[in-house]
Every structure is written in structure tokens, then in C-alpha cells.
Amino acid sequence: MPARGIDGFTVAETLHEGGMAMLYRVTRHDDDPPMLMKVPRLGEGEDPAAIVSFEMEQMIMPRLTGVHVPRFIAMGGFEAHPYIVMERIQGSPLSALLREAPMPAEEVARLGAAIADALDDLHHQHVVHLDVKPANILFRETGEAVMVDYGLAHHEQMPDLMHEEFRLPYGTTPYMAPEQALGIRNDPRSDIFALGAVLYQYATADLPFGEPQHLRGVKHRLWRDPVPPRRRRPAIPPWLQEVILRCLEVKPDRRYPTAAQLAFDLRHPDQVVLTERAAKMRRDSYLSVLRRRLRPEGAEPRAFATARQLRSAPIVAVAIDFALHDEGLEGALREQVTRMLANRPGSRLACLNVLKTTLLAGDAKHDEQGRSRHVQRLVELRHWARPTGLDETRLTFHVLEAADVADAILDYARANRVNHLVLGARAASLSRRLLGSVSGKVAAEAPCNVTVVRVNRGG
Amino acid sequence: MRIAVFSDVHGNLEAFRACLDQARARAVDRIVLLGDLVGYGADPAAVLDLAMEEVRRGAVALLGNHDEAAILDGPSRMNDMAAAAIAWTREQLTPAHRAFIAGLPLMIEDDGLLFVHADASAPSRWRYVTDAEAARHSMEATGAHTTVCGHVHKPALYGLGDTGKLTGFSPVVGAPIPLGRGRSWLAVAGAVGQPRDGDPSAAYLMIDTTPLQATWLRVPYDVATAARKITDAGLPAGLAERLFVGR
Structure with missing residues (x-):
């Protein structure tokens, strides 16, 4: 003392x-x-x-x-x-909730998104935590996750004393990413793996890789995949298994490229693209495990990987206003985002449309023919996005219902850690003079980069 | 206290002025000139005049191997380009410049901070601290918590802990690095007047003492003018060309 x-x-x-x-x-x-x-x-x-x-x-x-x-x-x-x-954070650590596992999928997703927000924030501050586990995750009374204990962390702008002094990996074995067990300390996706192990634990009440006592045991996860969560708890929805198993991929390139993208999927379960991960009900065959064991998939250390990884995988959101009936502008927006996403395979595009609600909305939900306006807008968004040729795993569609268009877009960008907003500028018109410009307000108040697209007509 | 460390100015007046201006704008309290004010560049006299002015205003200046060679007679133990530059530099200096250089110390220690141009274990031998073993040699020879040296023209930071392990690090421009009390440190300032790490901008080091931290900074300057003066002075063309690429 x-x-x-x-x-x-x-x-x-x-x-x-x-x-x-x-x-x-x-x-x-x-x-x-x-x-x-x-x-x-x-x-x-x-x-x-x-x-x-x-x-x-x-x-x-x-x-x-x-x-x-x-x-x-x-x-x-x-x-x-x-x-x-x-x-001293007043709230309780995640570990205090362990007795509530297995938790409902919605609760796992809610906690997971809050933790992923915190990790994304750390990664933007050049830090990889490298010891993500329930005891190191606290929650403020306001709901934000707080990461504590930076004793094993890596800061990419400072000498890494842990690495230089010991060379052998430190971490917490049940949650440690495979590349971390091989001594790589600067990949932010190692934290995504560890969070995947945490999500697995709270969704199933089991640890995905048990509790190995030695590093040798940790290396098993280089070739041995975990029991699929849905096999342990059939009530787990396929989308959550998809998310968890993507976090737990051996190769960092197959995981979520950023914690922001993981948070995004956890907040939009209906938009998670299901792959064979979601359907998987048993572990890989011994033959494929043996094959992996003979040729383990490692990851090569890279310099300044933290910042580069974040830059390579932005979340871009584009807002399209179909009410303008301006195909020229819609095309220009499409061209703009296509250019921005080119050569960044980890990036993704969220397509937004704001459905204005008014206080007097008696018939707002449906049009004259009784079709849902919401569904109609989704159909239009998909139609707009089709010519981009983007893979469906990189596209999501969102119809936001709000009274104020700019506020809706801004709220969306804040809640989803959007890196770049793209929207069109309305041509000069009476309504713009009366109501002010949506793009102007968004550009002034957005928490991220904003690109305003204008169509140069005539002249 | 905030200390700006300028090393290896090498007669580059444009780079020196640019760094001094930036350091002043960042409210620096003290200036340390870490040696090699002359050699290579075309403005040894003007750089020395500026340095002497700074010293009158409280700056601390140390001796470098090129400074020493510039006031000695006879052949210098340098490569051809450096020797040619030194021979030319000798002709540019006034008696006042020579007297100033002759009075410069090899090493200064102040409150745990040790300033020296090259390897601190034998400062007059001008050994380069280019790797971890050379850094260890220099650090183990002195009891200083933090050693600051130059001579190498490439920024670097070394740390030596109780376990005896030595860590090396390439500093990121503009990112302050805390120099904790748990180990001793050796900071290699880059070169103001002739960077060799592939970045042509002038390099200097900012040290804050409470808490102790080091920040490596880069300053763009008028390379074309500095290079043209070298060519106009009839100095080897290679000395001008390398300024554009920082090699």
C-alpha cells in the first residue's frame, strides 16, 4: 500500500x-x-x-x-x-454481466456496437488495445463503452517497449488474435478478433477457443475454427453468427476492416449479408484443419498498419433526393461514390434517402395506390445503386424518416461513424431560398468529410 | 521549458532561418545548436553570424567535426566532397568566426539532459550513432537520462531500460514521444541543412522538459536557392543535388 x-x-x-x-x-x-x-x-x-x-x-x-x-x-x-x-468510471465492467450470458442477440449487438465504437475511436488515436476482454470494458452511465488498461497496448507513434523488450506476445489467451500470438502488435483488426471472442462468449456463454494456459494453445486457433455459435445456441440468429465468425476469421483480411464497420453491422442486423458463415452448423472437417495446420495462414507485420488500415476502409454514405427528379445529379452522385470506393475493397457504401414526415401526416405512410412509401424508396435506392456494380456485401440501404432532412443525415453520420458523406446540391430554387440548403447545413455541421456534388449545366 | 535543437546546419542559411522561424512561432525558450554549423553549404559565414547572434541571446552552441575541421590547418580526414567543401569554407571565415568555433564545447549536460554532436562516450572522436549498439555504447558511457546528438542526419530514438534491452524507433513527424523516467534515452536529431532520410525538408528536434518529451519536426524551405548558391560557389554539384532529394 x-x-x-x-x-x-x-x-x-x-x-x-x-x-x-x-x-x-x-x-x-x-x-x-x-x-x-x-x-x-x-x-x-x-x-x-x-x-x-x-x-x-x-x-x-x-x-x-x-x-x-x-x-x-x-x-x-x-x-x-x-x-x-x-x-474512475462509475459504471460496471462488462465482466459483471457474464452471469447473464447467453444474452439475447439484440443485447449482444447493442453492447458489441458500443464496444466497437470505443475501439474505432482508439484506432483513430493510433492505438491498438491488444487486451480486449470483459474485465477491460466498462460502461459509462450514459452508455458509452470505455476501454481501460493500456499496459499491453501499441501506439503507432511511440516506441513499442513491450515488443522490443520481450518479443514474446502478451495478452489474454481466450481472446487473443492469432497474429498477436505470432508477435504482430500493430494491426487494429486484432482488437476486432478479440471483440468477436467477447461477442461469442456473451451470445453462447462459452469461450470460442476455451482457456489455453500457454501460448502454444493459443496458436491452435490458427488452424482450428470454433464451434459455430448457432450449434451451441440454436436461438442465435444467422446474422449474429455471421458477424461473430467474421470477427474470428484467422486472416485479418477476412475480418471487418474497421471497428466502425463492425459497429455498423451490429446496428443494422437486417442489412448483414449472410454468407456460408451464417449457415455453418459444424466445425470444419479434420482434413481441412489438417491442411491448415500444415500450411498455417499467418499475417505479415506491416509498418504503420493502424492508420493505413483505417484509411483503406472508410464508410461512405450518400444521400439521394429522388423528389428532385434530377437524373443528371443522381448520375453525378453515383460517379462520385464509384470513384471514392475504387481501389478500396474494404470500404462500404450506405445509400440514404430521407422520407420527410410532417406533424400533420395522416396519409404519409402510403401513397395514393396504397404502396408503402418506405418500401418504394428502398426500391429506388437499390435501383440507383445497381449501376455502381458494387458487391452487395459493400452496400446498405436506409430510408430515414425525419422532419428535417439535414438533421436526419447528420444524426445518421454520427450514429454510424460515417467517414465521408456525399450529397447533391439542389439547383437554385424558391424552396432553397426559403428553407435554406440541406447540403450547406450538412457541410457545416457534419462530424466527417463532406463532398457536395453539383451538376455543371450549360455555360 | 521548451528547447529547440538544431543540428547539422552545414552552411544552409535558408534551412536554418526556416527552422528558427518555426521554433520561435512555437514559443521556444531555449535554442541548442548541436554542431556542424558549417561544411557542405554555401553560407558558412552568414550561418555563423546568425549562430553567434543567437548565442548572444542565450543559445547554447556545441562543436561539430566540420566546425573543427574548418579552423584546423592541413588536410581533413573526410571524403572528397566534404574535404572540398571544408577547404572552401576555411576561406570564407573571419577571425571572429574562428574564435567563436574555437570556443565551442564538445558536450553540455544540464539537469539530466546531455547534448553532444556525436557518440558521447568519446565526443572528440566523432563516431556515428547509427544503430542500437552504437547508441548503447554512448548511453552506457554517461549517466545522463537523455542524450541528444546529431551527426547522423537521420532522426532516431533509442531507449535503454533496466532489463538491458535497447529499443530503437523511427520518430513520426510532429508526434510527441514521452521520455519516461523508467529508462534512459538517446535522441538523434535530424539535420537542418542536409537531411539524408529521403525527406528534403529541414529537420529539427523540440524537447519539452515538463513532462519530458521529444518531438521531431520538419520545415519546408527554399531548397532551390540553397542549392543554387552551392553551385554558384563552385562547390561539388553533388552537394546541391542531394538537397532536393534529402539523401
């Missing part, structure tokens, strides 16, 4: 005794948020990795910002008392 007062912090009770560090509740000023102090175990006989991983955490934590990480408050060096003081 550290001395009661360190650098102005008063140490209260012990919150947690971990293998590598102790957590204490601390206080300082009245207006401080709830705080905890993390102190590494540095005694004789302790794992030297505890020291190095604590150094890493001291390097990484002060650089992280946002709701998905505990706020960094202070740290002390190695001369006296090494420590980090950070915000």
Missing part, C-alpha cells in the same frame, strides 16, 4: 489487486471527478513485464482523449512512487 499522501492525492481503499498492478481509490480536491490510482507491482520476483507495461501505459494514457477512455489526471515517475491517477 502506498503512503497515504502522494503528490497531493489521498489514498483511500484498495479497489483491485491485479497481477501486474494495484488500484486504489484516491481523492484530492472537492471538485475532482471520482479518481483511482494505478500502482505497478515492482517488488522482487514480480514479472519484469509489469514495469515495462506500466511505462507503456504512462506513455499512452496522457495522449488519449474522449469518452471512450478514462480521463488521465496525473502520473508520477519512477524515481519515487510510480503511479497513474485517472478518472
Whole structure:
């Protein structure tokens, strides 16, 4: 137990005794948020990795910002008392919900999307967490997932002390990605694999690869596929099995390219394209396992993989307004997104149309012939997208019902971590002068890049 | 405190000015000139004038091997291009420049920060710190927490922990790296006046002391003018050409 007062912090009770560090509740000023102090175990006989991983955490934590990480408050060096003081997240860890597994698919998807949001945020801050597991995932009272413990993390703009010092992989065996077991530490898709293992666990109440005690056991997952979730729990819908097994692919290239795309699928189950993963009811045959074992699929380490991976797989959303009856603009939008998605096989396109609802909408749901306007718009979106030639696995269609078109598009972009919005500019008209421009508002307020497409007519 | 470290200016006035301007705009408190103010470039006198002005205003300057060669007599132990440049440089210097260089120290240590042009284990031998073993040699010879050197013309960072493992890292431009107290560090500043890492922009190093962190920065400058002056001075054409490609 550290001395009661360190650098102005008063140490209260012990919150947690971990293998590598102790957590204490601390206080300082009245207006401080709830705080905890993390102190590494540095005694004789302790794992030297505890020291190095604590150094890493001291390097990484002060650089992280946002709701998905505990706020960094202070740290002390190695001369006296090494420590980090950070915000203490009030909510409970995911591990506290383990007794509720197997959870309903909707609940697994809701939690999974929140965690994927947090991972996407970390990846954009150049960090791969590398120890995604229920005990390291907390939830704020407002619902956002918070990732804690950066002792094994990799920051692509800083020296990776864990890698340089030990070479052998660190991580938590039930959740560790196969390439991580081979020593690769800079692929954000390793976190997607680990999240897949977490989703599997909460959907089935079983771990996909058991609990190997040694690294050798972890390497089994390079060739041995997990029991399909639906075989363990037939109530699991095919779309969830599709999502989970895609996360758990051995080759990172076959997983979701970004956590944002995983969150997207978890939020839109009806849009998940089902492949043979969804239908799989038994593990692969021994022959194919043997074949893989003889020729295991590895992944090659790449420099600066974190940022490059994110850039290679953006979510692009395009908003199309069919009410303009402007085929020229619709074609220009199609050409624009086709160019943006070319040469980025990991990217995907969300096609949006906003169905305006009014407060006086008595007949809004159906047109004169009784057809659903919503369905009609979906048909039009698909028709619009067909000439892009994009594979169906990269396309989704969304009819948003809202009173304000710009707000609907903005809300959609925020909720789905869209990287790039594309929309058309209306030609000058009376309604534009009266109502203001949708594209102008979206461009001003969007949380991402915006491309406004205009058709140059005449002149 | 914020310290800007300029190494290997090599008579490149355009690059030196561009770096000084940027560092000032970033509210730097102290300037360290890490040696090799002259050699290769066409403006040794102007660069020395500027350096002497900075030193009058509180900057710290160290000796580099090219500075030393520029005030010695007789043949220098350098390759042909460098030797040709040194021979030319000697003719450009005034007695005041020579006196300034003659008074420069090899090494300065201040509050755990050690500044030196080359390998700190034998600073006057001008050994290059180009790899992990050379870095270890330099770090183990001094008790400094953080060593800052130049001479190599390529940015790098080495860390040495209690376990004896040495880590090497290629810094990312503009991304601050915390230099934790848990290990000792050796930071190789890039070159202001003749970068050799494939990026022609001028390189310098910014060090913040609380908490201790290092940020490598790059500054675009008027390469064409610096190169033209080299050609006009009759210096080897290779010295001008390499500025365009940073090799």
C-alpha cells in the first residue's frame, strides 16, 4: 500500500489487486471527478513485464482523449512512487454481466456496437488495445463503452517497449488474435478478433477457443475454427453468427476492416449479408484443419498498419433526393461514390434517402395506390445503386424518416461513424431560398468529410 | 521549458532561418545548436553570424567535426566532397568566426539532459550513432537520462531500460514521444541543412522538459536557392543535388 499522501492525492481503499498492478481509490480536491490510482507491482520476483507495461501505459494514457477512455489526471515517475491517477468510471465492467450470458442477440449487438465504437475511436488515436476482454470494458452511465488498461497496448507513434523488450506476445489467451500470438502488435483488426471472442462468449456463454494456459494453445486457433455459435445456441440468429465468425476469421483480411464497420453491422442486423458463415452448423472437417495446420495462414507485420488500415476502409454514405427528379445529379452522385470506393475493397457504401414526415401526416405512410412509401424508396435506392456494380456485401440501404432532412443525415453520420458523406446540391430554387440548403447545413455541421456534388449545366 | 535543437546546419542559411522561424512561432525558450554549423553549404559565414547572434541571446552552441575541421590547418580526414567543401569554407571565415568555433564545447549536460554532436562516450572522436549498439555504447558511457546528438542526419530514438534491452524507433513527424523516467534515452536529431532520410525538408528536434518529451519536426524551405548558391560557389554539384532529394 502506498503512503497515504502522494503528490497531493489521498489514498483511500484498495479497489483491485491485479497481477501486474494495484488500484486504489484516491481523492484530492472537492471538485475532482471520482479518481483511482494505478500502482505497478515492482517488488522482487514480480514479472519484469509489469514495469515495462506500466511505462507503456504512462506513455499512452496522457495522449488519449474522449469518452471512450478514462480521463488521465496525473502520473508520477519512477524515481519515487510510480503511479497513474485517472478518472474512475462509475459504471460496471462488462465482466459483471457474464452471469447473464447467453444474452439475447439484440443485447449482444447493442453492447458489441458500443464496444466497437470505443475501439474505432482508439484506432483513430493510433492505438491498438491488444487486451480486449470483459474485465477491460466498462460502461459509462450514459452508455458509452470505455476501454481501460493500456499496459499491453501499441501506439503507432511511440516506441513499442513491450515488443522490443520481450518479443514474446502478451495478452489474454481466450481472446487473443492469432497474429498477436505470432508477435504482430500493430494491426487494429486484432482488437476486432478479440471483440468477436467477447461477442461469442456473451451470445453462447462459452469461450470460442476455451482457456489455453500457454501460448502454444493459443496458436491452435490458427488452424482450428470454433464451434459455430448457432450449434451451441440454436436461438442465435444467422446474422449474429455471421458477424461473430467474421470477427474470428484467422486472416485479418477476412475480418471487418474497421471497428466502425463492425459497429455498423451490429446496428443494422437486417442489412448483414449472410454468407456460408451464417449457415455453418459444424466445425470444419479434420482434413481441412489438417491442411491448415500444415500450411498455417499467418499475417505479415506491416509498418504503420493502424492508420493505413483505417484509411483503406472508410464508410461512405450518400444521400439521394429522388423528389428532385434530377437524373443528371443522381448520375453525378453515383460517379462520385464509384470513384471514392475504387481501389478500396474494404470500404462500404450506405445509400440514404430521407422520407420527410410532417406533424400533420395522416396519409404519409402510403401513397395514393396504397404502396408503402418506405418500401418504394428502398426500391429506388437499390435501383440507383445497381449501376455502381458494387458487391452487395459493400452496400446498405436506409430510408430515414425525419422532419428535417439535414438533421436526419447528420444524426445518421454520427450514429454510424460515417467517414465521408456525399450529397447533391439542389439547383437554385424558391424552396432553397426559403428553407435554406440541406447540403450547406450538412457541410457545416457534419462530424466527417463532406463532398457536395453539383451538376455543371450549360455555360 | 521548451528547447529547440538544431543540428547539422552545414552552411544552409535558408534551412536554418526556416527552422528558427518555426521554433520561435512555437514559443521556444531555449535554442541548442548541436554542431556542424558549417561544411557542405554555401553560407558558412552568414550561418555563423546568425549562430553567434543567437548565442548572444542565450543559445547554447556545441562543436561539430566540420566546425573543427574548418579552423584546423592541413588536410581533413573526410571524403572528397566534404574535404572540398571544408577547404572552401576555411576561406570564407573571419577571425571572429574562428574564435567563436574555437570556443565551442564538445558536450553540455544540464539537469539530466546531455547534448553532444556525436557518440558521447568519446565526443572528440566523432563516431556515428547509427544503430542500437552504437547508441548503447554512448548511453552506457554517461549517466545522463537523455542524450541528444546529431551527426547522423537521420532522426532516431533509442531507449535503454533496466532489463538491458535497447529499443530503437523511427520518430513520426510532429508526434510527441514521452521520455519516461523508467529508462534512459538517446535522441538523434535530424539535420537542418542536409537531411539524408529521403525527406528534403529541414529537420529539427523540440524537447519539452515538463513532462519530458521529444518531438521531431520538419520545415519546408527554399531548397532551390540553397542549392543554387552551392553551385554558384563552385562547390561539388553533388552537394546541391542531394538537397532536393534529402539523401
